[in-house]
Amino acid sequence: MPSIFSYQSSEIDWCENNFVRSPIIAEYYNTISNVCFFILSAALLHLNWQYCQKRSVPMYFISGIFSMYFHMTLSYVGQLLDELSILWTLAVAYSVWYPRAHFPRCIKRGHREKQFYWLGGVTTVITTLMSFIKPSINAYALNCIAFHLLYLTWRELKKCDDQRVHRMAKAMVLWWVLAITSWLSDRWLCWLCQAINFPYFHSFWHVLIAVSLLYCFPLVMYFDVTYEMPAFTPKLGYWPSDSWPIVVPYIALEEPHKQC
Numbered sequence: 738m739p740s741i742f743s744y745q746s747s748e749i750d751w752c753e754n755n756f757v758r759s760p761i762i763a764e765y766y767n768t769i770s771n772v773c774f775f776i777l778s779a780a781l782l783h784l785n786w787q788y789c790q791k792r793s794v795p796m797y798f799i800s801g802i803f804s805m806y807f808h809m810t811l812s813y814v815g816q817l818l819d820e821l822s823i824l825w826t827l828a829v830a831y832s833v834w835y836p837r838a839h840f841p842r843c844i845k846r847g848h849r850e851k852q853f854y855w856l857g858g859v860t861t862v863i864t865t866l867m868s869f870i871k872p873s874i875n876a877y878a879l880n881c882i883a884f885h886l887l888y889l890t891w892r893e894l895k896k897c898d899d900q901r902v903h904r905m906a907k908a909m910v911l912w913w914v915l916a917i918t919s920w921l922s923d924r925w926l927c928w929l930c931q932a933i934n935f936p937y938f939h940s941f942w943h944v945l946i947a948v949s950l951l952y953c954f955p956l957v958m959y960f961d962v963t964y965e966m967p968a969f970t971p972k973l974g975y976w977p978s979d980s981w982p983i984v985v986p987y988i989a990l991e992e993p994h995k996q997c
């Protein structure tokens with residue numbers, strides 16, 4: 738029986754052909770494309786330095802390290818680490834940022850906060866256990882989180898008339914649609930990708946989801962400042978400048994009153 742650490746012990750094998758460009762890296766482009774998680778999370782921390790000084794931001798580049806290991810080995814342990822790091826980053830992000838205004842109504846009013854954290858904790862533990870049984874199904878469950886984020890974004894945007902925030906949300910959704918299309922294409926249309934000699938859609942997924950998060954995090958920070966830091970007004974800036982066609986948004990904190 739192969740070890741859970743051994744090469745290709747995972748039940749998932751992505752579309753890219755294995756060991757074509759290197760004898761020690763199973764999926765070469767799927768491995769190196771994870772570098773974008775390190776670059777873009779560094780950019781995120783740098784541009785949003787004011788916010789990061791005041792609040793802790795979940796370090797999603799850790800998922801990039803495990804994802805690299807997974808694609809390099811295609812091992813069962815690599816797959817578990819990849820998925821569990823995403824799951825736990827999401828759990829931390831929800832516990833830090835989930836707006837109290839959107840706590841589910843089904844939990845009792847007086848104890849809402851405590852019960853919400855219990856609910857989140859139990860869900861995370863169950864999903865963690867499920868990862869050991871059927872990690873390939875778990876990847877779909879993780880992707881479904883995006884639909885909940887879309888729902889939360891839609892509810893927040895209804896209350897917000899800052900057009901810059903709407904523009905940021907639209908960009909996030911656009912990049913996410915491109916990302917999830919690439920992920921699904923790699924999983925389901927591999928025969929077609931092989932036929933056209935382009936089995937690289939999973940590498941595109943890495944880049945596109947990292948770009949989508951570059952818009953998602955400032956959006957979440959914007960609403961967090963609005964709700965949780967009444968002493969500041971979140972001001973949305975664009976790097977390198979407003980007039981560029983492709984821009985990176987960031988949050989600056991200003992002292993007077995709020996907009997949304």
Ligand SMILES: CCCCCCCC/C=C\CCCCCCCC(=O)N[C@@H](CO)[C@H](O)/C=C/CCCCCCCCCCCCC
Nearest residue numbers: 797800804826827830831834835876879880883886913949
């Ligand atoms: C109020 C809550 C705010 C939450 C903010 C979002 C926190 C993001 C947390 C985690 C970062 C995810 C990093 C992705 C790493 C991808 C590694 C990878 O490619 N793994 C694959 C195998 O190599 C695996 O098959 C992928 C599984 C699915 C991962 C799904 C991640 C969902 C992240 C949601 C992003 C939302 C973006 C915008 C939504 C409209």
Ligand SMILES: [Ca+2]
Nearest residue numbers: 750751752753
């Ligand atoms: Ca492969």
Ligand SMILES: [Zn+2]
Nearest residue numbers: 767804939943
């Ligand atoms: Zn991947």
